[in-house]
Amino acid sequence: MTLPHLSDKERLEVEKKFYSHMCDMFLEMIKTMTISDKEINKRFILTNIELLSEYEAKGKSVVLMCAHYGSWEWLINIAKKINFRSIAIYKRIGNKYFDKLIRDIRSRLDAELIETKKTVELMEYNATHGIKAFYGFASDQSPQLERARYWDTFMGYEVPVYTGAEMLAKKLDMNMVFVKVRKVKRGFYEATIMPLAENVREYPDYEITSKFLREVEKQILEQPEYYFWTHKRWKHVGKKATEQTS
Template sequence: MRGALTPGRPYAWYYLPLNWLLLGLAHLPLPVLHRIADVFYLLMRYVLRYRSRVVLENLRRSFPERTEAEIQQFSADFYRHFADVIVEILKLAAISPAEMARRVQIKNAELFTNQFAAGRTVLALGSHIGNWEWILPTGAVYFPGKADGVYKPLRNAFFEDFMLRLRTRTGSHLIPMRDTLRDMLRRRGQPRSLSMLSDQSPASPEHTYWTTFLHQETAFYTGADKLAAQFKCPVLYVNIVRLRRGYYEIVAEQLHDGDAPLDKDGHAITEAFARCVERDIQAKPADYLWSHRRWKLKRHA
């Protein structure tokens, strides 16, 4: 049974100590948080063995040509990467816009700004590569008032509230996935970017696109194809590349210019997105979220 809510807060009072602890940690300098991440790495890999079966199974199926020694190294590198991502996401609760801009550069920002100048909404498709949670807050710093993101609400009231605060601190705006079409209709023609993490496993085989991805038959959401066709939106693929610990570069590339006609029932954009994600995973295998049960949905279902 849920506890009573603290006035002004949407979660039970007993989450308050956790909230204070996380905020306190977030105010530590990032180099200190990276030292804590070193401890998280050891705990996740050797003590808790966090989803080790899922990680190894995903890696083996995705890289059948690699030796077992290489797979084990990818696994170890993944846990180091994931530990860093955890503390860097937490840092969003306290990081300043100036530090965000210092730590993350956008390589080709003109792909966004040129479309904004033309009064267009840009669909920005990302994946769980690198520190994906830093993409939207960085966009809000570089493009004030023009960085929106689609997200899937969490079931736990505390973590839903906490993550919303983290993701919107620099000025971004979040839209629940179920409200995406309504939001596009209401704000049609508004110059902005609408970010979506489009590599997640769909909940059901309906309204999905199947393709071979990392040697496996894989389902993808098709929302980007439908939105781009209906609203004539340009579409960009967005990747965030780690330059060194705590520093990143966001790289965008155009998948669709917003002018060429699209088949509303086609999947050209989703297929192009899948190829980009596959290419970037193969370039840096450890930087993907291998603990995610990406292939849990089977086509025969």
Template sequence: MLSRLLYYLIIKPISLLPFWVIYRISDLVFVIIYFVVGYRKKVVFGNIQRSFPEKSPKEVKAIMFKFYRHFCDLILESIKGFSISSKEAQKRMGSEHVEIINNFGKQGKDVVLIGGHYGNWELFAIAVGPTINIKPIALFTPLLNKFFDKKVKASRSRFGLNLLPSNEVKVLMNKDNDGNKMVIFGSDQSPRKTQRAYWMTFLNQETGVQFGAEKFAVTHNCAVVYGHIYRLKRGHYKISYQTICDDASMMEYGEITKAHTRLLEAEIIKEPAYWLWSHKRWKHTRPEGEVLHD
């Protein structure tokens, strides 16, 4: 009952507001989250400080400040996503080098698209469907709240994105008559089991990188593409595609994981404020005997 009230009395009405009002609300939310509540400020400060040990506390706080402004915009933009039109979504999430995806589709190749929680990945999920010629699939973990799980899936999949649990996408990939697919992986989540991680140095820290994207791509002989999401200005972004390989099965072990991790790292170093710093990404330590790759 509370979930329904929250959605129909707050979230849905806010999503119908014009963007200029959305950003005034975001400004207010920023004041509350940053100055009043101090949401995860210790986590964010620690993550940035360890990632950029050469920066002074003043410089770290400047990145923090900019991150929280973007974070609040991201929250409100995600709410706006419940009502945004396909035309407006594509206007605010431009595409560059989309021919890379479409050419693989013409060749009859399945694609693994890898990216990080950088820029506005929620807007990309809404906008991507009409821009490519193969079926986009995003892996997801169902929300515990069944009402919001249904609403979020409906919102993200309105314009062609297919949302599937990990165990179901393997079955879908084996269907010969279902057309070519682009399976989207977030590469920067902390692995649930450290022994399944690929350990390497990332942002000056030993990091267990999820290996699932590479394993999946190799198993299904997919092409692998990285998706850069750039913030152009407030409320406007661009996805730019970059090929990592034409056939994952031909790559050496770990080569794909290293490639997409270094691409994400370069994005963060260039514009650190637009990565999701509020997660505890370094909560695991490398198990004894586990190799640390270059």
């Protein structure tokens, strides 16, 4: 756990709270199979829902960036609140039974799921045919090391960064937003849409991605126990120099 500003005792307390939250999260995933619209809207509130309509009125598809924080599964409920298509980008899980479970859970909230390897093809098709959508990217993941094009600092470490969301937004001229999630109490969350960039082609490469990472760091530092610490975000720490000289 990368929280050097905390004491060992404080980090241990965060760790305990994280595992408690992770258990809650799995229970929430299962609950999604039967939860009513009324109940999930009470438990997962979008604080500035009007901003979604404003982005639709701009006439461009939107890249929605988020982190593995709070309840990203319930974040997909945004699909029920928009007119554009809602498409969640996800990495296929090796266990086919668990993969099907995850797909069933997310589809229950009206979101379309697309595997990462099929993302470019689908987004280009939709752009060509005038199909507008919100594309959800959990972009705090680690890319395959051999495909890393950009490194940045994240929570005090230099790490390879996933840049696909920004590159696709630039290629297809889409607006970009960040979704900040806050856990209010057990089983209850609030999400806020935060603009990241419009006219994305005017930004230097990776600037928007770096801006996204800074927002994720702020979110983690506010309530570190709700970040998904077990997803190996720092597995390539220290390997940059080796890659560049190999």
